[in-house]
Amino acid sequence: MDVRDSLIDSVRAVLTRLGVTPDPGVVQVERPSNPDHGDWSTNAALATAKAAGRNPRELATALAGALTTEPPPHVTAVEVAGPGFVNFRLAHTWLHDLLADVVTAGVDGWGRFTTGHDQPIIVEFVSANPTGPLHAGHGRGACFGDSVARLLERCGHPVSREFYVNDRGAQMRLFADSLAALAAGADAPEAGYHGAYVADWATEMPSGADPVEWGRERALADQRAVLESLGIGFDAWFSERSMVESGAVEDTLADLQWAGATYEDDGALWLRSSDHGDDKDRVLVKSDGEYTYLLPDVAYHRDKFARAPRLVNVWGADHHGYVARVHAAMAALGHQPADLEVAITQMVGLRRAGEEVRLSKRTGEMIELREVVAEVGADAARFTYLLQSVDSSQVFDLDLVASQINENPVFYVQYAHARIHSIVSRAAEVGIERVPLAAADISLLVHHRELALLRTLHELPDIVRWACRERAPHQVTTWVRELAALFHGFYHDCRVIGEGIDDALTQARLWLVEATRIGLAVALDLLGVGAPTEMWRQEEDDR
RNA sequence: GCCCCCGUAGCUCAGCCCGGAUAGAGCAGUGGCCUUCUAAUCCACCGGUCGCAGGUUCAAAUCCUGCCGGGGGCACCA
Incomplete structure (x- = not known):
């Protein structure tokens, strides 16, 4: 069961025991943006106090007390904070379990749903x-x-x-x-x-x-x-x-x-x-x-x-x-x-050489889609079109999107995928074979970079469901940029293969890298953008 | 006049469904990191009256109303 669901179930059960029966859906458990507020947090006490005629802070304290006595899976501490939030601290095991879920589901299964019930x-x-x-x-x-x-x-x-x-x-x-x-x-x-x-x-x-x-x-x-x-x-x-x-x-x-x-x-x-x-x-x-x-x-x-x-x-x-x-x-x-x-x-709207280009059928002055693809490439074109909500008008800067510089987010994301492949190739070169998941010690993944990757991978199913329901592919774009950023940070700080890296840690990281690859591949596929296995920067012209 | 979309950091945009705890990212600017898996990478700093005004609420970028900007649409065109 997903951590969120098990937390919600526990909170609901305790509230009921405290004489507060929450309406369906009012108990929300979310990941606070501020890590000081724990790994997970619920506003259940705030949301139900009024209807129950109780003081939110007092209700939160009672809730936290009961949850401390019988902690839900992975939970190590329960705290009351602010006006009546109940914050949970979890052992890293919830993220290690998640990694197993991701790699077991694979590219085909992670973030896939049957909620459409085959309705055409x-x-x-x-x-x-x-x-x-x-x-x-x-x-x-x-x-x-x-x-x-x-x-x-x-x-x-x-x-x-x-x-x-x-x-x-x-x-x-x-x-x-x-x-x-x-x-x-x-x-x-x-x-x-x-x-x-x-x-x-x-x-x-x-x-x-x-x-x-x-x-x-x-x-x-x-x-x-x-x-x-x-x-x-x-x-x-x-x-x-x-x-x-x-x-x-x-x-x-x-x-x-x-x-x-x-x-x-x-x-x-x-x-x-x-x-x-x-x-x-x-x-x-x-x-x-x-x-x-x-x-x-x-x-x-x-x-x-x-x-x-x-x-x-x-x-x-x-x-x-x-x-x-x-x-x-x-x-x-x-x-x-x-x-x-x-x-x-x-x-x-189009921009080229810093100038706005008018799209006008009248004058025949229009930029064909073919020109856009020829100038920036199919992947960059797709990614750019899906970069922002279609509710906002967009200015498509041809020069910027065509450029292979760090201002261009499509390369940033694809490069993360290419780097993963590069690690895998490196492992093969030096004769390292990834052991089966069950044989790897995933609990070695405790670096904040590693944990951050796992936390974000956990979000993908929610993102997919939400993006689908709202017809909002740009949510996927936003998410995958975040995942790529976290991977680049991990890559910088956490070596997978090399001197001084324990074999067991290499194995655990190889699995983390695999989970990340799955996340990138799923998201890029939803966007219709390629996931290249290698990318080499074109040399600048001489002089 | 009516309908729809947008207005959040210098620029480009997330966040708004379902209200919460110091509002995020990229680029630009400033300053750092490459004998180690591709530096198209990473780190730090700088930067915001969330268009304006009311309202609802313990709590509003987020919900409601009005207004002001920008874009689009109001055909016996498609």
């Missing part, structure tokens, strides 16, 4: 129009969506990653017209696409090709390639056009009409989205008979709900206003809007 989830992300390359802004949604999917998988959900392809309608037509015009030596239409890539692609297009078909494939191939370079793949590229062809769009419309959720006005067909929380009603079929973007998208969500009970969409901040109408449409179709979760990623 469809994560839709990127879903850019097939009218051009992905730009730097798409990178954030792509890395975020994929990492959220990885977190969900680790928590026991079967996940389908999906990309909605908006391959028909006005934008698609404009794109095809632009390609055709340029291929014919003319100018792209005023309202068409003017990026440099359009001209390039137009020269590639074989004469006689259908610009819609060819353009769609060209754009998709381009998008797919850059996503693959980031290690991001999709289970489905869901075509809007296919739903028109299959009749799914018409079926959806019929369902909405059947539900009484539509009406005609000004020659258009409207959705009564304001009945379900939207600001106003929205057009489904324009007066010219053409569908709006909304209707096929509703059809797509209807299809997704037929395949999974829970949906996660990752949308850019510029689509925020669209959330209410899709939720309304789902409600009209009889679904729980809350089962369609929309994660909004705030904007990404």
Whole structure:
């Protein structure tokens, strides 16, 4: 049993005996940030005193007294502090037990949960129009969506990653017209696409090709390639056009009409989205008979709900206003809007040579995602996109992220992993073989660096669960930076192999290093970032 | 005008779910550590009215209200 749970159980049992019955969840046991406050601490007395009509400090004293008489596992001392905290001091054995748990679970099992209960989830992300390359802004949604999917998988959900392809309608037509015009030596239409890539692609297009078909494939191939370079793949590229062809769009419309959720006005067909929380009603079929973007998208969500009970969409901040109408449409179709979760990623700005780079489709002045990956590398790109909460807008500094200097956190973390491999290689070189865990004396690990590593490794399962629930991969990034920092400190102060290092200590440390490797590997995998076994700094140019 | 996100150290950001005991990290700045498993490392110092004002509470960066900044959105575009 996890230490925290055993402490909570003990505290609850004692409180009950003292005549205080705590509500479920009110007894919290946490690791204080200040080591003076013990290894673990509970605010149980503070949290329950009021309801029980007792003085917190007095209740805490009674609690501590009882826990001292019958200490929970590993506990060596119980103290009352401050307004009524009860602090526990534990023998290092709790951390030594933890090490065994980590290495037994391994990369596959440590921080893995079955809490998802095999409930399928469809994560839709990127879903850019097939009218051009992905730009730097798409990178954030792509890395975020994929990492959220990885977190969900680790928590026991079967996940389908999906990309909605908006391959028909006005934008698609404009794109095809632009390609055709340029291929014919003319100018792209005023309202068409003017990026440099359009001209390039137009020269590639074989004469006689259908610009819609060819353009769609060209754009998709381009998008797919850059996503693959980031290690991001999709289970489905869901075509809007296919739903028109299959009749799914018409079926959806019929369902909405059947539900009484539509009406005609000004020659258009409207959705009564304001009945379900939207600001106003929205057009489904324009007066010219053409569908709006909304209707096929509703059809797509209807299809997704037929395949999974829970949906996660990752949308850019510029689509925020669209959330209410899709939720309304789902409600009209009889679904729980809350089962369609929309994660909004705030904007990404680029900086290069210290200058802010504007991302503008208008002027065609945009930095493609491909350029970002080429300049900084896939690992650095992913790590950087996942460095902070997607609730905050981000400035992506290309020069900084491309640099192999210590300001760049991705190398710092990867280097920790590489160093571990280097220790393992060293052990092999000098003929040291790691003995089985049961044969190693883990109790030799008492250095504060060693203990700090173990304490932090203990947090990973909580981090994974929390990051998954909150759809917040940056929590993993924050945690892994911390673990890497602790490892570098350990590496500096605690030699694993060498003169004067006792064989038994070497063995214990080899196991600690293995546990750390597991933590780094799990976290980096959740982020989709590689865990290199060696890294060599590029030599500076001469002169 | 309405809706959403953000406002924490010089800079970039964690922490806010679920209120607690001196508010954390990286970078920048200053000063230290390499004959030993890769110094892309490590250590110390410096640095903060947690946007502002109220409220709730024994206790507020954290919860509530209002305001002020910054960003995004409010189409028969997508």
